Amino acid sequence: MSVERISLAERARVHAALGDVARLAIVDALVVGDAAPGELGALLEMPTNLVAHHLKVLEEAGLVVRGRSEGDHRRTYVRLVPQALSRVGIPPLPPVPRVVFVCTHNSARSQLAAAIWARRSHVPAVSAGTRPAERVHPRAARIARRRGLDPDTWRTSQVNDVVKPDDLVIAVCDIAYEHLPAEARPRVHWSVPDPAPADTDAAFEAAYEEIAGRIERLAPLVAPSKKMGTGR
Missing domain, CATH: 3.40.50.2300 (Response regulator)
Known part of the structure; x- marks a missing residue:
């Protein structure tokens, strides 16, 4: 029973995290690639403090993680946790020649x-x-x-x-x-x-x-x- 309760609690936390338009937009943006918080803010036209709040909620739900850049060490990149993909609707991409x-x-x-x-x-x-x-x-x-x-x-x-x-x-x-x-x-x-x-x-x-x-x-x-x- 304890395993079932943990599983249900985790799933509920994921669904709650995704129950916000801005956070769902962030997840959609991270499905195909990683991004710095500032890039997410620019892409979604969202202020820095709001991006930070939504990323904190997504991190606590286990949907995203952060890593420091191997180039500019002052930068961090946010990435989607692969295991979460099965619970996330994946948007299609436009056709490309190459x-x-x-x-x-x-x-x-x-x-x-x-x-x-x-x-x-x-x-x-x-x-x-x-x-x-x-x-x-x-x-x-x-x-x-x-x-x-x-x-x-x-x-x-x-x-x-x-x-x-x-x-x-x-x-x-x-x-x-x-x-x-x-x-x-x-x-x-x-x-x-x-x-x-x-x-x-x-x-x-x-x-x-x-x-x-x-x-x-x-x-x-x-x-x-x-x-x-x-x-x-």
């Missing part, structure tokens, strides 16, 4: 994301970096092969040379998101920790799992537009 995954060096996270996406969606995907490295990280290539992906054709590219109008740009790291060119719209942010500093297979596996889980949730919401992009 998805572009971006990270700083285009050597691991963005390459893995584009490859995973290709197995999950008919919408074309490519990857790029804001400061691309000369080569793909060896551990990323190893994890890719272990997961049945083929990294032999992966090459690093500069984001300005890749992104086209109407591409859906998904930044899979904080630093890249904070340095994307202004014209790279529409954009989504996934705050995936950089596995390179740890430089262990476990860190790269964790990044793979995080990206794969996000793609699993997002891919069904993204439909191809009539103007299909081409891979690169």
Whole structure:
């Protein structure tokens, strides 16, 4: 009985948290990507103190968590808790011709994301970096092969040379998101920790799992537009 009571109490708290128009709007905004509190305020035309109040309620209900940026350490990003998605209505996204995954060096996270996406969606995907490295990280290539992906054709590219109008740009790291060119719209942010500093297979596996889980949730919401992009 105690387990049932806890479960009912948690569910009631979630429903109560979502029973406010502003909080539901915040959750909708976080379904496809992470955002700083200030970005949520600007998007929803909501004052800072009101955003802070609603985020506190959502945090207490277990719907969102905060993490500090790996780029600008003064910044925090809010993200939706994946387990809460089953209790949240997911809004559809407009059709897009192509998805572009971006990270700083285009050597691991963005390459893995584009490859995973290709197995999950008919919408074309490519990857790029804001400061691309000369080569793909060896551990990323190893994890890719272990997961049945083929990294032999992966090459690093500069984001300005890749992104086209109407591409859906998904930044899979904080630093890249904070340095994307202004014209790279529409954009989504996934705050995936950089596995390179740890430089262990476990860190790269964790990044793979995080990206794969996000793609699993997002891919069904993204439909191809009539103007299909081409891979690169």
